[in-house]
Structure formats: structure tokens, C-alpha cells
Amino acid sequence: MYAHEIIHLWNGHTLIPKEQQEWFKEGFTDYLTNILLTQNKLIDECTFLNDIIAEVNTIIGKNHQAFFDNYVIGTKTIPVEDYLAVMGLQLNGFLEEVYISPMDNLTLEQIQIKNGILGL
Secondary structure, X not given: OHHHHHHHHHHHHHOOOOHHHHHHXXXXXXXXXXXXXXXXXXXXXXHHHHHHHHHHHHHHOOOOHHHHHHXXXXXXXXXXXXXXXXXOEEEEEEOOEEEEEEOOOOOHHHHHHHHHHHOO
């Protein structure tokens, strides 16, 4: 709990969402808290992953153990580039940095999907 509130000292002053986006700030703070605790060896990686799996299963109302076994703990990779392409976005890299940029000549469907996800 202390780590969560300490992160809010940064997060609460830097990320100031509109009232309806408060859930994002809290979720992002929880995520950073778990990363901080894991990196500083206050919780081990196994505990961290099990907590995330339990939380996802609770929120979604289904067991997603197979997803975690395949993509998080296992060796399969999530096809991020395919998902981004649906929204007309592409994954690019330069040196050791990765960034997302818009594709050229978007279809109407890509524009609508992107706008729907971004709430535009």
C-alpha cells in the first residue's frame, strides 16, 4: 500500500485524467507498484505473475490461464503488429527504442476502429 501511495506522488501530479479516466490512473499506479516491488525484490516474479493472473481472471470473469501460459510465461509472442495494423498503426524501431506511428493511406475501417478505441 505504501508503494502505491508513493507512486501517486509522481503519478497524481503528472497524470491528471478527466474524472471518467480515473480508473486508468489507478490501474497504471497498481501496475507500476507491482513493477517497483518486483524490481526491488520485495515480491518475487512468480508471486507477481500469479497476482496478475488472478486479477485478470476476476475482472474478466473467465480463466485466462492458457493465455498466460502461452504468451506471458511461455514462448509464444503476441502478434502486436497485427493488432496495430487493424487500427492503421505500425510498430517501428530506431536504435533501442520502439514507437508506434500511423500507416499511410488508412482505410475507412481502420479510421473507424482507431477512432472508436481512442474515443474520437
